[in-house]
Amino acid sequence: MNSKKQLVKGIDVSDTTLEEQKTLNSFYLREIGQPADFRESPDLSEYFFIEEIEDRWNAYEASRLAMQDYPTNAEDFLSWYNKLHMAHRKIVAPFFTRLAEHSTLEELTFYIAMENEVDGRFDDVISLAQLGMTGDMKLALAENYWDEMGMGSLEEMHTVLFTASAEKLRGIAGLSSEKIQVPSAALKNGNLLLMYALRRKYHPRLLGTLAILEHTAPYRFAKTVQAMRRLGIPEDVIYYHDMHIQVDANHGKQLIERVLMTLAKDNPDIIPELCIGCLVRYNVAVDYYNSVEAEMDKITLQKEKEY
Structure with missing residues (x-):
């Protein structure tokens, strides 16, 4: 993870790591899994951890947008x-x-x-x-x-x-x-x-x-x-x-x-x-x-x- 960090509204906006992106990818593919894989669908409790990564990623991407009207x-x-x-x-x-x-x-x-x-x-x-x-x-x-x-x-x-x-x-x-x-x-x-x-x-x-x-x-x-x-x-x-x-x-x-x-x-x-x-x-x-x-x-x- 990048050593330089920012906080925007309490969210760490440093970039996500390769492992975090792998975690997101695996999670998303489970969310839209095949019908036969219904047992692999994410539990509600897993979303809190995923949401933390997503919030940080979105805050990071927002920090890269030039200020504009x-x-x-x-x-x-x-x-x-x-x-x-x-x-x-x-x-x-x-x-x-x-x-x-x-x-x-x-x-x-x-x-x-x-x-x-x-x-x-x-x-x-x-x-x-x-x-x-x-x-x-x-x-x-x-x-x-x-x-x-x-x-x-x-x-x-x-x-x-x-x-x-x-x-x-x-x-x-x-x-x-x-x-x-x-x-x-x-x-x-x-x-x-x-x-x-x-x-x-x-x-x-x-x-x-x-x-x-x-x-x-x-x-x-x-x-x-x-x-x-x-x-x-x-x-x-x-x-x-x-x-x-x-x-x-x-x-x-x-x-x-x-x-x-x-x-x-x-x-x-x-x-x-x-x-x-x-x-x-x-x-x-x-x-x-x-x-x-x-x-x-x-x-x-x-x-x-x-x-």
Whole structure:
């Protein structure tokens, strides 16, 4: 844990540790476990410990947000959001340029494995995001969810496709899942979605997070596909990633136009929460890509030592 600590309203806002993020991840997966695993569902007494970690993590993320006046109306919110989207593209561009143009097979495989940490339960996150919604907003997320479900085809379900793609890529690279160490920032990247989805008080933040995640996805997938084709990866492994260049472009558009803007117009007081969701996702994503790049460097260095 970081040695420098702050207290905000009595909460320690130092960053969470890898072990704490592992604890959160395990807990969240038990909360949304399969029906047959009902006996593994968390007991009420466990939530107090989890809430302490979550409160500290959220206080830490809040401490990283620059002091600013959030938009107060839908028009200003859209302008604010578009500027954040452009800033996000600019700050992650060096990582994705490296991935597309210079990554080794092992580095690419590690990145895909980390992406699977997020995508593994993404369909459940989208289903939870719909709770409590009505009207066209609910339809927008339902359409997103139906895409995640492969539009009714088990073989086309996105989690199935991604898991198969990641497994095939690990086989090609000769990189076993046991050798892949997940950094704390990668766990955060997935845990943020699960925490926001499972804690109803963060529902607006989840929607902001989902919007910027889906809106920035086509660029990430395009660069990933470029890397895969450069390295001669079979098309059946590339299929999932190539498909999402168009699919997520539509998801991002629908989330912004039919969900975020509707909320901003009808309930302007919700705008700060939407903004916080976008900003926290921005920071967590930047940390994530930095951590993945650091691990990619280690993988390459280790491979060079072996030769």
